[in-house]
Amino acid sequence: MSAASQATAGLTRSNKGLRRWLSARVPMTVSIVITLLVLAPLIWAISTALKSEVEAVAYPPAFWPSQITFENFARVLNGQNFLTELWNSVCYSFGGVFLSILVSAPAAYAAARFDIRGKTALLLLILGSSMIPTVALLVPIFGILEKFGMVNSALAIIVIEAARTAPQNIWFIRSFIEAVPKEIEEAAFIDGATRRQTFFTVVLPLIKPGLAATSILSLITVWNDYLTVAVFAPESSSRTLQVAIVNQVLDSNGISWSYMMAFVLVASAPVVTIFLASQRWFVSGLMAGGVKG
Amino acid sequence: MAQSSPRRASALAWFGPVIALLVIVMIYPTIQLFRVSLSQTEFFDPVAFVGLENFRYVLSDPDFWAEARITAEFVAGSLSLALVFGVLTAVILQSLGGKAAAIFRTILLLPWTLSMTVVGCLWLWLLNPSYGPVRYLLSLAGYDTGLLLGDPDLAIWLIVGASAWWSFPYAMVLVTAALQSIPKELYEAVEIDGGSALAKFRFVTWPHIIPTLGSTALVLCIMYVTLVSLIVVMTGGGPLGETTTFSLAIYKETLNSIDIAPAAVISIIVLIANLVLGIGYSVLSARIKRSK
Numbered sequence: 125m126s127a128a129s130q131a132t133a134g135l136t137r138s139n140k141g142l143r144r145w146l147s148a149r150v151p152m153t154v155s156i157v158i159t160l161l162v163l164a165p166l167i168w169a170i171s172t173a174l175k176s177e178v179e180a181v182a183y184p185p186a187f188w189p190s191q192i193t194f195e196n197f198a199r200v201l202n203g204q205n206f207l208t209e210l211w212n213s214v215c216y217s218f219g220g221v222f223l224s225i226l227v228s229a230p231a232a233y234a235a236a237r238f239d240i241r242g243k244t245a246l247l248l249l250i251l252g253s254s255m256i257p258t259v260a261l262l263v264p265i266f267g268i269l270e271k272f273g274m275v276n277s278a279l280a281i282i283v284i285e286a287a288r289t290a291p292q293n294i295w296f297i298r299s300f301i302e303a304v305p306k307e308i309e310e311a312a313f314i315d316g317a318t319r320r321q322t323f324f325t326v327v328l329p330l331i332k333p334g335l336a337a338t339s340i341l342s343l344i345t346v347w348n349d350y351l352t353v354a355v356f357a358p359e360s361s362s363r364t365l366q367v368a369i370v371n372q373v374l375d376s377n378g379i380s381w382s383y384m385m386a387f388v389l390v391a392s393a394p395v396v397t398i399f400l401a402s403q404r405w406f407v408s409g410l411m412a413g414g415v416k417g
Numbered sequence: 418m419a420q421s422s423p424r425r426a427s428a429l430a431w432f433g434p435v436i437a438l439l440v441i442v443m444i445y446p447t448i449q450l451f452r453v454s455l456s457q458t459e460f461f462d463p464v465a466f467v468g469l470e471n472f473r474y475v476l477s478d479p480d481f482w483a484e485a486r487i488t489a490e491f492v493a494g495s496l497s498l499a500l501v502f503g504v505l506t507a508v509i510l511q512s513l514g515g516k517a518a519a520i521f522r523t524i525l526l527l528p529w530t531l532s533m534t535v536v537g538c539l540w541l542w543l544l545n546p547s548y549g550p551v552r553y554l555l556s557l558a559g560y561d562t563g564l565l566l567g568d569p570d571l572a573i574w575l576i577v578g579a580s581a582w583w584s585f586p587y588a589m590v591l592v593t594a595a596l597q598s599i600p601k602e603l604y605e606a607v608e609i610d611g612g613s614a615l616a617k618f619r620f621v622t623w624p625h626i627i628p629t630l631g632s633t634a635l636v637l638c639i640m641y642v643t644l645v646s647l648i649v650v651m652t653g654g655g656p657l658g659e660t661t662t663f664s665l666a667i668y669k670e671t672l673n674s675i676d677i678a679p680a681a682v683i684s685i686i687v688l689i690a691n692l693v694l695g696i697g698y699s700v701l702s703a704r705i706k707r708s709k
Contacts, residue, residue, distance in 0.1 A: 151513035155521050158506060162525055165539040165582065168550060172542065181548045227434035234431035241425060246432050253443040255695030257643035259664045260688040262671040263681050264449035265442070267461030287442035290435050348532030350646035355671055366646075369534045373541065373650050381542055388538045392531055399530040403523055406530075410590050 180382035196386035220285030232297035254291030289342040300334030337405035498581035503588025537650025540579040595629040
């Protein structure tokens with residue numbers, strides 16, 4: 125073998141080694157850099173929330189507080205309206221999702237199990253109404269609520285949120301019910317159970333994990349909703365944490381940024397916790413075509 | 418003995434509660450919306466039928482066409498950024514693989530779980546023209562950032578950035594699922610033929626993720642068209658109305674509620690846009706399911 129071809133062979137070999145070295149490390153490095161960039165807004169929010177009010181607006185800004193303080197979080201939690209806003213957020217989310225599941229589960233069962241004329245039309249109606257955006261119905265719903273004196277009513281908010289999340293819940297619950305073998309139900313029928321009894325005592329217990337997953341997705345949707353509450357329940361005693369955030373931004377007295385970031389973090393903590401605890405469901409929900417908005 | 422389907426009337430009863438709910442909250446208001454759009458209104462009440470007069474009025478209003486342009490800019494900008502970044506992160510994490518990739522994916526999904534009001538606040542603070550880190554970092558690089566969200570030419574694109582930050586994880590998750598369904602043998606075949614990484618992407622990855630990208634794009638469009646609170650927080654529609662999309666205009670006019678008919682007309686346009694996108698999504702996702 126000539127020296128030249130030996131050199132070429134050596135070069136390709138080291139080239140291959142370099143390639144392997146790169147292909148092992150480049151994706152990791154790039155992933156870390158991208159993740160840090162994506163997290164930067166959240167890291168900045170945490171850093172700001174831990175600064176004193178004065179340090180938060182120092183220029184040039186410090187990357188990390190010179191002295192960590194929790195006074196902003198204390199101010200948020202002791203805020204005059206905080207408990208009311210938190211209670212409203214909890215009340216609308218749980219109330220809306222509960223009502224939504226309550227009406228969706230029987231419909232999902234019928235969609236999965238009954239073979240009747242008119243079913244397709246009903247399912248199309250449900251699918252169609254899931255395509256009507258909240259924002260397009262602000263005008264007529266406000267008009268209707270005003271006529272019945274139901275602006276600022278918690279019940280109205282719960283009913284609206286339930287209707288908004290119902291189509292998605294029906295779709296998910298139906299797929300869970302379809303996964304339950306029919307034979308299990310048939311055994312119950314032989315024992316003399318009615319449809320209704322079978323539904324409550326056999327089917328629902330079997331799809332509990334599915335019900336939990338779809339409830340969690342709806343819960344996050346309602347918790348994060350601003351529009352419905354802001355327009356239909358503008359009174360200060362009906363506000364949620366999301367509405368409170370916007371009102372503080374628009375407050376003409378100016379914003380305390382360290383307080384604001386603490387507020388935003390506190391308002392997001394429940395959904396982020398739920399997400400981290402149940403991300404597998406969350407991801408499968410996304411892939412099943414869960415549409416927010 | 419298997420119980421057969423119950424009689425039609427009793428079977429429909431299972432649908433009763435949800436249909437009642439949807440009729441009250443969605444169907445009846447939609448009918449009312451069309452009535453309002455064809456009427457002269459006093460506050461929220463239709464008082465006289467005027468035919469298409471409101472539509473003529475809205476379509477001849479220059480503000481309407483400005484809102485149409487801003488909506489288009491916002492949707493197109495957010496969509497391109499979210500899709501590009503979604504595909505990029507999905508492909509990189511796929512090549513990383515293993516447990517580490519799963520952890521990165523979870524972390525990258527975080528923005529998606531946040532509400533749009535929260536996202537708006539985070540970015541409002543980042544983009545603060547006096548104390549914000551974006552101004553500071555750019556000034557280190559020698560740029561004077563000016564008013565940022567107060568700049569009429571720039572504001573909508575900054576909101577586009579925030580909305581892409583919030584929504585790219587959705588594209589990432591769906592593209593990841595599509596990537597994971599590609600048979601490994603196809604990549605090996607390209608390798609045997611001596612194809613580069615680029616050839617693998619062009620001839621294997623791309624054709625497999627393009628249907629997913631289509632349906633993802635439609636869902637994202639629906640979200641961008643109807644998005645309100647992010648803009649409310651970041652600019653409130655200003656400066657000089659340069660961030661007022663259709664949906665933001667509806668929101669503002671509903672709150673002002675002086676003459677509601679024009680808002681109803683824009684609502685109908687948004688509604689129809691959504692229906693078209695939604696039907697497109699249903700057709701496309703049914704086709705993807707069938708091809709699997």
